[in-house]
Each structure stands twice: as structure tokens, then as C-alpha cells.
Amino acid sequence: MPEFTLIVVLVIALALIFDFTNGFHDTANAMATPIATGAMRPKVAVAVAAVLNLVGAFLSTEVAKTISGGMIREGEGGILITPELIFAGLIGAIVWNLITWLRGLPSSSSHALFGGLIGATIIGVGFNAIDFGVVMAKVILPALIAPLIVGLVAFLSTRLAYAVTRREAGLPDGRGGFRFAQIFSSSLVALAHGTNDAQKTMGVITLTLIAGGYQVVGTGPVFWVVAACALAIAIGTYTGGWRIIQTMGRGLTEIKPAQGFAAETSTAATILASSHLGFALSTTQVASGSVIGSGLGRRGSTVRWGMAGHIALGWVLTLPAAGIMGAFAAGLALLGPIGIVLDVIIGSIVVAGIYWWSRGSRVSHENLLHDMDDAGRVVRITKTPRKPARRNRQKVAL
Amino acid sequence: MNWGAFLVVAAASLVSSALIVTMYSLGLRLMTTAGRSPEVGPAEFTGAITVLTPKRQAKDAKRTRKALAANPLTDGQKRLALVGAYACFSLCAVAVLYGVYLIVPALHGA
Numbered sequence: 454m455p456e457f458t459l460i461v462v463l464v465i466a467l468a469l470i471f472d473f474t475n476g477f478h479d480t481a482n483a484m485a486t487p488i489a490t491g492a493m494r495p496k497v498a499v500a501v502a503a504v505l506n507l508v509g510a511f512l513s514t515e516v517a518k519t520i521s522g523g524m525i526r527e528g529e530g531g532i533l534i535t536p537e538l539i540f541a542g543l544i545g546a547i548v549w550n551l552i553t554w555l556r557g558l559p560s561s562s563s564h565a566l567f568g569g570l571i572g573a574t575i576i577g578v579g580f581n582a583i584d585f586g587v588v589m590a591k592v593i594l595p596a597l598i599a600p601l602i603v604g605l606v607a608f609l610s611t612r613l614a615y616a617v618t619r620r621e622a623g624l625p626d627g628r629g630g631f632r633f634a635q636i637f638s639s640s641l642v643a644l645a646h647g648t649n650d651a652q653k654t655m656g657v658i659t660l661t662l663i664a665g666g667y668q669v670v671g672t673g674p675v676f677w678v679v680a681a682c683a684l685a686i687a688i689g690t691y692t693g694g695w696r697i698i699q700t701m702g703r704g705l706t707e708i709k710p711a712q713g714f715a716a717e718t719s720t721a722a723t724i725l726a727s728s729h730l731g732f733a734l735s736t737t738q739v740a741s742g743s744v745i746g747s748g749l750g751r752r753g754s755t756v757r758w759g760m761a762g763h764i765a766l767g768w769v770l771t772l773p774a775a776g777i778m779g780a781f782a783a784g785l786a787l788l789g790p791i792g793i794v795l796d797v798i799i800g801s802i803v804v805a806g807i808y809w810w811s812r813g814s815r816v817s818h819e820n821l822l823h824d825m826d827d828a829g830r831v832v833r834i835t836k837t838p839r840k841p842a843r844r845n846r847q848k849v850a851l
Numbered sequence: 852m853n854w855g856a857f858l859v860v861a862a863a864s865l866v867s868s869a870l871i872v873t874m875y876s877l878g879l880r881l882m883t884t885a886g887r888s889p890e891v892g893p894a895e896f897t898g899a900i901t902v903l904t905p906k907r908q909a910k911d912a913k914r915t916r917k918a919l920a921a922n923p924l925t926d927g928q929k930r931l932a933l934v935g936a937y938a939c940f941s942l943c944a945v946a947v948l949y950g951v952y953l954i955v956p957a958l959h960g961a
Contacts, residue, residue, distance in 0.1 A: 491893020513956040602861045609865065610872040617876035618883075624918045627879040630889035634875050634943065641950045648954055710891075715872050722868040725953045727860045 457667065460536045460793065464661045467543040469685040472654035474550040475562040476506060476689020479650060481697040482559070482720070482740035483643035486713035489702030492635035495693070501636075502643040503691035509647020510683030514655065514673045534582075536661050537786045537793065538573040543657070544800045545569030545779030549771060551807045557696035557704070557816075558767035561735040566653055567592055568775030573783035575776070595727075596768060599734040600742030603723045607743035610715035611750025618711065631710035638717035643690075645724050646736050651686040655679055695816040701741065704760045706748025716740075716747040738768060871946045878939030885932035886919050 457465075483505075484498040493501065546562075546569035553560040567588075574582050620626040655674040658681075662668040668675070674682075702708060708716070720736075720743045727734040741764055748756040782800070785792040882889050924932070952958045 494894045497894070509954070512954070598857060602857075602864065605861075606865045606868050610868045613869055614872050614876045617873055618879050624883050624922075625888040625890075625915050627883045627888045629891040630879045630882070631875070632891040632893065633889070637947050641947060641954070644951070645954050648956075711876075714875065715868075718871050719864065719868045721950060722871070723860070723864040725950060726863040726867065729953060730856055730860050730863060 458536075458665065460540060461661060461665045461667070463793070463797070464536050464540045464543065465658055465681075467540060467547065468654050468657045468661070469681055471543050471547050471550070471562075471566065471657075472651065472682050472685035473689035473692075474547055474554070475566075475650055475654070476503075476686040477692045477694040478550055478554055478559075478562050478689075478697060479646055479737060480690050480693050481701040482646060482736045483639045483717075484693075485698045485701030485740075486708050486716055486744065487632075487635045487639045488698060489708045490632060490635060490710045490713045492632040492639075492710065492713065495695075495698075498639070499691050499693040501640060502646075503687045505640055505643040506647035506651065506690045507683050507687035509644045509649075510651035510655075510686060511679060512648050514652060514679065534570075534574060534660070534664060535577065536665055538577040538783055539570065539657060539661050539664070540793065541577075541783035541786045541796065542566070542570035542573035542779040544782040544796055545572055545775045545777070548778050548800065548803055548807075549775040551804060552774075553767055553771070554694055554696060555807055555811055556763075556767070557700040558764055559697050559701055559737045559741050560764075560767040560771045561596070561737045562650065563653055563735060564592060564596070564768070564771040565775040566657070568772040569779035569782075570657075571772070572776030572779030572781075573786075576780045576783040577787060592772065595734050596738060599723070599727075599738045600745070600765075603719055603734075603739045603742040604746035604749075606723060607716050607719035607746030608750040610719050611712050611747040614711040614715045615751060628709070628711045631714040634714045635710060635717060638714055638721055641721040642717055642724070642736070642740070645721065645728075647683075647686070649728070649736065651682045654682045654685070658682070693817075699816055700760065700764070701744055704757065705741070705744050705764075706754055706756045708744065708747070709751065709754075712747040712751050712754070715750065716743040719743040719746065867946070871943055874939045874946075875943045878936045878943070881932045881936035881939065884922075884924065885929045885936060886922055886924075887933065888915070888919075 480499055480502050484493075484502050487493045488495050488498050492498075543566075546565040549560075549565045549568070550562055553565075571583055571588065614631070618626045618628055655678050658678050659668065659672075659674045662675075662678075663670055663672075706712075720740050723739050723743070724734060724736060727739075745756055745761055748754050782796050785796050785799075788795075879889060922929070
């Protein structure tokens with residue numbers, strides 16, 4: 454390992470911290486629904502997700518190789534973006550990830566990362582360094598489209614699941630059996646997440662190493678980078694973003710095994726289809742969209758649109774908010790070493806503050822999903838009356 | 852933005868998801884038809900799960916036994932239903948393996 458300058462070390466450390474926040478932010482994508490339906494114990498579920506993320510991170514480095522390409526225009530032959538700017542962008546992304554976690558909002562970690570990097574680049578290099586056409590095509594449009602597609606898919610899948618297993622002549626419907634399938638469908642989502650998300654951090658670290666002249670342009674991530682990123686995301690996943698799991702598992706709609714299975718299958722199908730047929734969709738947005746879709750698909754269940762609105766607002770804000778924080782951090786970082794030190798100090802204070810703030814309302818695997826009953830008072834759950842069974846309806850009509 | 856790709860993704864996810872969910876549901880349905888309704892209880896009771904009282908559970912179980920006893924199918928038909936159920940589950944297992952194949956680039960040479 455060559456000797457690194459301090460800024461490169463800082464960037465690598467921050468990138469791994471971001472990877473960690475990415476992990477616990479996204480545990481909910483795969484594991485909120487099986488936890489909510491009791492398909493897996495919360496601790497087991499996050500352990501499975503952590504292992505699959507760890508394994509997934511080692512499987513591929515394709516995304517990491519292309520992370521820098523496109524959105525931020527690289528200079529003629531050389532790379533315009535400096536380690537200082539990557540450092541600032543990462544601070545923006547981490548802070549925004551922690552804020553959304555505190556609020557229990559499932560927001561896209563990739564958008565936070567892109568937002569932070571874009572904000573820092575605008576301050577450091579200027580507006581013309583950003584290819585807004587690519588930002589539109591790669592980030593904004595998919596963000597609008599993903600929840601719609603997957604919502605529809607999950608809605609129809611849920612309808613199908615209920616229609617096929619309709620109770621007949623007093624026979625049990627066997628819908629508890631969906632819990633078994635949920636273990637596999639959610640694991641598939643976790644594995645897909647692992648192959649994608651750890652690579653974003655690998656890409657950032659590799660970009661920094663290339664920019665700092667420690668690595669040849671055009672080469673992929675080296676082994677210690679892959680291993681460190683895999684570990685960081687796995688530990689993050691195991692820590693479990695219980696607040697977000699609570700939002701996804703209980704805050705949007707009440708999930709039953711059939712719905713959970715339909716939602717996860719839709720999530721997995723959409724993510725795999727999108728990553729193989731063209732554009733990448735945000736795992737977080739796909740997973741949230743499918744939970745809402747499955748909530749609409751089961752008769753008698755309600756979707757808490759207030760909560761859905763909060764989440765959507767979080768998505769809209771992610772890119773600009775992380776961008777503004779990244780820009781602010783970049784402004785400081787460009788002052789020179791003193792600015793970097795200030796950045797680190799301010800960043801640490803903010804992170805410590807968020808952690809301190811979170812202590813007041815701790816959510817863990819122990820009180821998870823039970824406290825939502827209290828939250829119901831705030832969220833206002835309107836219970837729709839159950840539709841009478843068909844034969845009873847006929848009796849009433851007669 | 853390539854709208855064609857977007858439509859293809861929507862169609863592919865819809866078809867594959869609907870197919871897998873239908874297969875698994877059909878498997879569960881056939882299990883029930885075969886008189887072996889799968890009972891998979893929650894690993895842990897969260898607030899999101901309605902807990903039935905023992906009295907209610909016993910009542911449900913009795914009703915289920917009665918309904919199963921009244922099953923008009925012959926043993927052969929039941930066996931056929933069970934084979935069908937396992938066939939459905941196998942197709943789902945294949946779908947999961949195909950998912951893993953798509954996720955792992957080393958397998959499809961991307």
C-alpha cells in the first residue's frame with residue numbers, strides 16, 4: 454500500500470462511513486416486510502441481509518467502474534474533480550442520510566451521494582461541470598417512474614395472490630405459507646442490493662485513488678477497497694435502520710404475508726429487469742413503491758397517504774439538500790487545510806447532535822413495530838369497515 | 852431518456868412478478884386442496900400481527916378439520932393436487948435461481 458496524503462485518508466474514511474449509513478438506511482428495503490409479517494425474527498432478518506450484502510459486494514465491480522463516468526464531466530484526459538470535492542460531497546451525503554434516518558424516511562442513499570458530489574462539484578468547478586441532461590435521465594426521471602411501475606406491479610401481484618388463494622367452502626386459505634416464500638424473495642432483494650450499493654462507495658474510493666495518482670486511470674477497485682466496502686455495508690446493514698424498517702413495515706400500510714411476498718417479488722423483479730434492460734432504479738424507491746402498491750391491492754387495507762407524502766417529499770429533497778450540504782462543505786474545503794479541519798469538526802458536531810437527538814426516541818428490534826400503535830394517534834389510521842362476505846350481502850339484499 | 856426501455860422494464864417486471872406470485876399462490880391453493888394446508892406461523896409476533904385467542908384458534912381448527920373431512924376428492928385426486936403443488940413450488944425455486952443468476956455477473960458473463 455503506498456503512502457497516502459491526509460486528505461485521501463480522510464476521503465476513504467468518510468466513504469466507508471457513508472457506506473455504513475447506506476447499509477443501515479437500506480436494510481428496510483429488503484427486510485421491512487418479512488419482519489412486519491413475522492416471516493423472520495428482526496435480528497435474524499438483518500443478519501441475513503448483512504451476510505447477503507457482504508457476499509453481494511464481492512460478486513461484481515461493474516457498477517464501481519462506471520460510477521464516475523457520465524454525470525460529472527471529466528477533463529481532457531485528466532480528472533477535474535479533486536479529493537477535496539469528493540470529501541465535501543461525502544459529508545453532504547452522510548449528513549443527509551442521517552437526517553432522513555432520524556425522521557425514519559426511506560430515501561435513496563445513491564441520490565444523497567450524487568447530490569453531495571454534484572453540489573461540491575458546482576462550488577468547486579462550476580455549473581458547466583455537471584451534465585444536467587445525464588442527471589435528468591439517470592436520477593430524476595427514474596425516481597418519478599420507479600414507484601409508478603413497481604406500484605402497479607405490486608398492486609396486480611397482490612390482487613393475484615389473494616384471488617388465487619381465495620378461501621373456499623370453509624377450507625383454510627393457507628396464506629401463512631407466503632411467509633416461507635418471503636424469506637427467499639426478501640433475500641433476493643438483499644443480494645441485489647449488495648451487488649449494487651457497496652460498489653458506489655468502491656467507485657468513489659477508486660475515483661479518489663485515481664485522482665490522487667495512486668492508481669492507473671481506467672482500472673477497477675483493488676481488493677482491499679472491495680473488502681473494506683463490503684464489510685462497512687454489511688456492518689451497517691446488521692446495525693439495522695430500525696426507524697426506517699418501522700416506516701416501511703408498518704407506517705405505510707399493514708402488511709400481511711401475501712402482500713409482503715407480492716411486494717418483495719415485485720421489488721426483486723423490477724430491480725432485476727431495470728438493471729438488465731437499461732437504466733438503474735433506486736432500490737429504496739422501488740421497495741417503497743411496492744409496499745404502497747401491495748397496500749392498495751388488498752381489500753380492506755388502507756394506505757397512509759400522509760406518510761407516503763412525507764416519503765415522497767424526502768425523495769424530492771434528497772438531491773438538492775445533499776447538494777446544498779455538499780456545496781457548503783466544498784466552500785469550506787476550498788479554503789485549504791483549515792477548511793478541511795473545519796469541515797471535519799462541523800461534520801462531527803452535526804453527526805453527534807443527530808445521534809444525541811435520536812437517543813430521545815430510540816427504536817430498536819425490541820420495541821420495533823409495537824410503538825407504531827402509539828404513532829397511530831398522530832398518523833390517524835382510518836379503519837375501513839370490512840366488506841361483508843358475499844353470501845351475507847345477498848341475505849341483506851333479499 | 853429511452854421510453855422504449857422503460858416500457859420493456861415495466862412489462863418484464865409485471866409478467867415475471869405476476870407469474871411467480873401466481874405460481875406460488877397456486878401451489879398453496881393446491882396444498883389446501885390436497886388436504887395439507889400449509890401452516891406457517893409468524894416467527895415473532897409483532898404489533899402488525901393479529902393475535903388470536905386460544906378459544907378462537909381452537910374454533911378455527913375445528914372448522915378446518917370439518918371442512919377437510921368433507922373434502923370430496925379421492926385419494927388419487929389429492930395426490931395429483933399435491934404433485935401439482937410441488938410442481939408450482941419447483942417453478943418458483945427455478946425463478947429464484949434465475950434471479951441469483953441475473954444478480955451474479957460471473958454466471959452470465961457480463
